[in-house]
Amino acid sequence: MTTRETIDSVVKVLGPYIGETMARSATEAHCQKLGIADASAVSTEQLETLLGKLGGGLNIFLGRDKSKTAIGEVRDAITRGAGR
Numbered sequence: 792m793t794t795r796e797t798i799d800s801v802v803k804v805l806g807p808y809i810g811e812t813m814a815r816s817a818t819e820a821h822c823q824k825l826g827i828a829d830a831s832a833v834s835t836e837q838l839e840t841l842l843g844k845l846g847g848g849l850n851i852f853l854g855r856d857k858s859k860t861a862i863g864e865v866r867d868a869i870t871r872g873a874g875r
Contacts, residue, residue, distance in 0.1 A: 792873045794822055797833045800872050801845070804865045809852055817848060842866060 792800075798818050805814035821844045822829075827837050842862050849858035 794829050800868045804868050
């Protein structure tokens with residue numbers, strides 16, 4: 792899955808929780824900070840690092856339980872998307 796596809800999947804899932812703009816800007820910022828290039832494929836290791844960073848921020852907005860649920864939903868959506 793490319794970086795753009797990954798970001799789109801994250802935004803689709805997290806949008807209802809924190810808003811589409813916040814989900815997109817946070818995901819893009821973390822990708823940039825982690826050196827995940829825009830046109831490249833995202834490795835499993837990069838994905839897990841990204842989800843860990845996003846989860847930490849979501850803990851503040853949603854609480855730990857809801858954050859864990861949301862990140863699980865993102866992981867499931869990306870897994871489904873990668874299986875196409």
